[in-house]
Amino acid sequence: MTVPTVLRAALFSKAREFGLAPLLSLPDGSVADLQTGYIPLLVNFSFEDKAAKGLRKLKDQTEPEPAVYFSALEVVRDNPALLLSGETGSGKTTFAKHLAFRLVSGGYSPLPLSRNDHGAVHSENWDLDDVLPLYVPVVAGKTLATLLEDTLPGLARALSDGACAASDATLLLILDGVEATGTGGISLLNEALLLQAHHPGVRLLALGEASVVKGWPMPQGLVRHDLLPLLGVQRRQAAAKLAGLDLEATGIALGTAAANPAQFAMAMIGGDAGETAEAAADSWLLKVAGDKQTANFLCGLAFDALTGKLDDPGVMPVSRVRQLLAARHLASQAAEEAVRPFRTEPALWAPVLKSLAARLSGSDRAVSLIEALISGEGDDVLRGGLLAADIITGPGALRDRIAALLLAIIGDGALTAPEREKAGRKLSVWGDPRDLEALADVPGGSFTFGSNTHPNSAPPHRAVVGDFRIGLYPVTNASYGTFIAETGRPWRSPDGFSEDRRNAPATDLTWRDACAYCDWLTDRWRDAGRIRADEIVRLPSETEWERAARGDQPDYGDETIVYPWGNIWRDDAANSEEAGFNNTCTVGLFPKGRSPYGCYDMAGQVWEWGTTLWGEDMATPSFTYPYADDGREALDAAPSIRRILRGGCFSSGKLKACCTYRGSLEPDGFWRGNGFRIVIAKAARHGGWR
Incomplete structure (x- = not known):
């Protein structure tokens, strides 16, 4: 059975009108319509982000290559539910209407598309068949049901009568201008996702003003990307x-x-x-x-x-x-x-x-x-x-x-x-006036460690740590940059020395880079009298990190995840996937997410290196729980032995951006989502550091 002929005809008629709409007045006085004047747009999601999320090994390259970006069309293709955001004038509505027009006018043929100003060109592809676009301009104060009825009377009835459900066609619901509803936009998006859940043949594209929608907690299942400004090469070609x-x-x-x-x-x-x-x-x-x-x-x-x-x-x-x-x-x-x-x-x-x-x-x-x-x-x-x-x-x-x-x-x-x-x-x-090298005192003792919420973190059990101090924040670009300036050590971070990123976490560094920084800071702080002669700066062990993150919180059961702030997820408490940044941010921006000892950013932001070994298999740890004195804190393990990462990062969802989930990476691996924080402890704890 196919989509009702009347419904298909109505959708096609509305979308075809867009192609002839005036888009751009030209210097000679003529006007380019949408069909001829459209410029393909790119988004802030790169090929590197998709391929292992930017993961690199030290031997792979000495400098990161320029980012190669996906197009807006491609992220619509790849995500059943998508929110595209952009500043005023970024082309959101133009893109949405052009997409609708093209889908009913023969679709897309692969065409070469410039992906950056450094010469990267890849064909733009659309491989979804029989997609029917429904363009809906959002009006403040109206529910989704009302908006749909106003735009295409009878759609709800067509969706519910079974004909659409039995069809191979897909309905692309395009909600343009979701910022018009203010904070009510979140409810509108949830209504659309509920509609999608009831009708698997429905896809969702929402478009909104970046300054508004970036402040919304993203509903589960909805992916958000930002439209990028036009490249120089795009302007020259257009x-x-x-x-x-x-x-x-x-x-x-x-x-x-x-x-x-x-x-x-x-x-x-x-x-x-x-x-x-x-x-x-x-x-x-x-x-x-x-x-x-x-x-x-x-x-x-x-x-x-x-x-x-x-x-x-x-x-x-x-x-x-x-x-x-x-x-x-x-x-x-x-x-x-x-x-x-x-x-x-x-x-x-x-x-x-x-x-x-x-x-x-x-x-x-x-x-x-x-x-x-x-x-x-x-x-x-x-x-x-x-x-x-x-x-x-x-x-x-x-x-x-x-x-x-x-x-x-x-x-x-x-x-x-x-x-x-x-x-x-x-x-x-x-000049950020905060002390971004401040430390928190963490008392030693026995505490609950681990969780049954993931097999690699199980079972929960009691672990013991001694007293230690830990950084209130991850090590920042400013602090790590001072180390680089004094030592001349290579650093592959593309924005490590950017003026507006000094107070963001240092990233794109290996486990060995983090260890070298700790050695350097040990000498520096001893000379300054900030630590005693029998103390060192080092990375936290896995038990120390979790102790600082969860405090004395117990295990709440196999289905309950422990966060630094408690056992219930809180919006606006972490720079995780739900925040929608897809990047690191200034440390300490999420005070609702502080740990029991006052530490910031222990959920989300950056995966943090620890001393503890994982093993060689990425999927399954060799060093399992219960935690034991079994060589897992050896500092001289082979390069193939992965080290623990904790806390999740900006692209981690709330299942991983927590106190107990365990990540890992080879000690020579690095990417823009890896950072670290320091611990101050007695040198003898792990048999010395150097």
Whole structure:
């Protein structure tokens, strides 16, 4: 049996209309439609991420190769339930409508696609047959059932009458603009996943504004990826194909701001380099308005459209264009007038105020804007301070006030995780005032060790450790970078010395790298009097690590996982897969997840090296439980013998980002999800370290 003919015809009719919709005005005055003007988009998921998640051995290469990225189309193909996020103007809606159009217009043929600016080209493939797209624009306050009925009356009845269930066809439900519902978007996504569970022939693609959806805890089964800005090679190819422009020769649209698809279009039409969004907007406005009076009218119109005062959604439908023109309109208004809409819709208006600040840069009015942002109380002030951090241009008393707000955001776990991540990066550049080499005192004694929640961690039993101190945080790029600078040891981290990543965990290092750091820090801290002559810095044993992570928490049963904060999973407590970062972040961003001894990031963030041996088989440990004095702490084991990793990392789900799950890796292996934290203990504990 096939999908009902009427339903198929309705889906095809709606999707075909997208192909003829105007997409891009060209410099000669002509218009490219969606069918001809679409530029394939890439996402922040690389071939390396997929292949062993970036795992490398020391002998494999001395430097990491440039990332080669998957396309948005390919991650839709590979994930039955996907959330694509991007900034305003990143091409989310264009991609969704183009996908729908192509699926009903003969599908996709393999075509070569540039994957980075270093010359990597691979064919883009789509190998799913008979996929029927249903494009649904999300409207605030409406349930999924209402949205579906409004978009395609009778769909629910068709899904439930058995005809679709018996079909080989797949329905691709495309929910565009899920950020429109605010925090209600999480419920909407759960409704869609429930629909998918009841109808296996349904696939889900949701699209949302990154600044909003990155703060949502991801429902189980939903994968999230971010759209990337346009590569330089993509812009050159698109300009040559669509407008016959040679961007290298003309200097048009290759600037940093023109990597945003909406701003690329504006720069190309206006003949601007695209170094700043404001210059691109001004050149575009001059071209389309023709005179100052008309330009001012259009800017006021854009402001009204953005504030919801206009009923016609077709007036300047691209949100990024509205934002840039609204900023130009506000340049003649009082600071309080500009900040007011930001208080109620920060995600929508933050780009407006950043653009406004760029226009006011260096003036007293820029200072007034910052003062208005950090006036008030509660989350409004914290969120205003976060935006002000992007606006302020130099050190001084005002920046010190903003830095205090950023520190409060991180320390209190305030706002959303993406907002805290942004605060952490800014503090890294300005100088993070926290003691990121601080230690926690962990008392010795007998405690419950292990769990029956995974065979490799079983059985739970009693283990004994002595007193020790352990790092409150994983070792950071700043600390490890000092070691590299003094010793000249090779380090393959692509962002280890980035200014905005100094307070993130050091990664891309082997077990031997971590041990060498411990040796170096032992001498350094002895000389400074921070540790005694009979103490050393080293990696934690497996028992020490778990003791620091779980404290005196008992075994709660075979089905209950132990986390540093307790036995029930908490959203916003760990940089795990559920957080959606797919990368390390500033240490200490998840204070809800602190261990009983105050340690941060012991679930998620980075897999942490330990001293304990695992064995040679990746799947099954040679050194099983109960923990014993059976040579598993030998420091001179063969290179083929894997060492324990604990805690999970940013791509680990909540089943692994916990106190008891055991990972492992060869001592010469490394990748961007491996780090470590240090222990201070007496040198004799394991028969010496060096």
